Amino acid sequence: MSTARIAAPLPLTLLTVCMNRWQHLRQTVAATSRSPWHQHHLIIDWSSEQPLRPEELPDDPRIRLVRVDGESAWHHTRAFNFGLGLVTTETVLKLDADVWIDQAAGADLACPEGVFRVMEARAGLYGTVLARLDDLRAVGGYNEFLSGYGKEDKDLYRRLEQRCRLEPLPAGLLGCLDSGDELRAASAGARRLSGAGQRQWSGSLIAASRARNALIAKRCPWSADQPHSRYELLGLDRYRVVGASLPTPPQAVAESARITYRAVLLSKLLGVHERLIVAWLSPRQQEQLIARPRLALTLARSLEAANRLLLLGVKLILRLCGDPPP
Numbered sequence: 001m002s003t004a005r006i007a008a009p010l011p012l013t014l015l016t017v018c019m020n021r022w023q024h025l026r027q028t029v030a031a032t033s034r035s036p037w038h039q040h041h042l043i044i045d046w047s048s049e050q051p052l053r054p055e056e057l058p059d060d061p062r063i064r065l066v067r068v069d070g071e072s073a074w075h076h077t078r079a080f081n082f083g084l085g086l087v088t089t090e091t092v093l094k095l096d097a098d099v100w101i102d103q104a105a106g107a108d109l110a111c112p113e114g115v116f117r118v119m120e121a122r123a124g125l126y127g128t129v130l131a132r133l134d135d136l137r138a139v140g141g142y143n144e145f146l147s148g149y150g151k152e153d154k155d156l157y158r159r160l161e162q163r164c165r166l167e168p169l170p171a172g173l174l175g176c177l178d179s180g181d182e183l184r185a186a187s188a189g190a191r192r193l194s195g196a197g198q199r200q201w202s203g204s205l206i207a208a209s210r211a212r213n214a215l216i217a218k219r220c221p222w223s224a225d226q227p228h229s230r231y232e233l234l235g236l237d238r239y240r241v242v243g244a245s246l247p248t249p250p251q252a253v254a255e256s257a258r259i260t261y262r263a264v265l266l267s268k269l270l271g272v273h274e275r276l277i278v279a280w281l282s283p284r285q286q287e288q289l290i291a292r293p294r295l296a297l298t299l300a301r302s303l304e305a306a307n308r309l310l311l312l313g314v315k316l317i318l319r320l321c322g323d324p325p326p
Helices: 003-007 022-032 076-084 133-138 152-160 180-185 195-219 251-270 274-280 283-290 293-321
Strands: 012-018 040-046 063-069 091-095 099-101 115-118 129-132 165-168 174-176 231-235 238-241
Touching (some): 012 022, 022 099, 063 076, 091 099, 091 133, 115 152, 129 152, 152 195, 195 251, 195 293, 283 293
Parallel strands (some): 012 040, 012 091, 040 063, 063 238, 115 165
Antiparallel strands (some): 099 174, 115 129
16 A cells, blocks of 8 residues: 555545446546545445456455445436445545546545535536535435436536535546446346447437436425435345335326426437327337337337438429429
């Protein structure tokens, strides 16, 4: 262990939450472990299909690997809030699985009272936030009504800005792998696809998740007074959520969110306006398509081909009609 690591660590915990992204995490944790500036690196395995073993991580005593079992889908907000409950240092730096910190970061990782710091909107880095533990807890952490990807960071930052001043993190502080949408979607259905189909499906899922979360965040404000998820200890660094504790939006909001999610996903995938999706397909038919990614992608390709033929027909008709009279 280096002298710098012993002499100059900040009261800082790095918090990484992830699901099925170990190929990226192995690289970024190795790079981050070269930094002497943090006291702890807490890694939350959110029910990955292939759990990471501690021996696969660097030999760094600051690393703690904790697993949450029993989760069928990615839930960023609950995963972060769970990890937040295990933090004991004054400050927290939240990192995605594809992000690492530069070993020369130093004082750039400081977070004075009354301040929180985020990376400017850059692909893969906007979700990185450095804040004081007391401030994060005072605003309730992330909004647990939100799930999947999208809008959860903006919702948190908006609430933090009500009590703290926002300052940017320096551009050279972090590095980011080019992970793409495929793993970000963390969808078993998407992972069974390949190539362009996987990218198209995952991109549609993320767009739908963002639209759903935007609707819920607007209609269901979050605060520290909201009941948060609770977890039971299963064994050493293994937990499971207490099902009865899961926060759920009011029924009317939840139904509106489901309608929005289905319409945006299929609109993005099929290239058809959301209103037409709702008008042409019943909710059951929409669910059937979403449950069958290969069928939905086949339909998308058929519609694309039909649109091309339609446009060719329009061009031919216009050519036969000739120029309009003066």
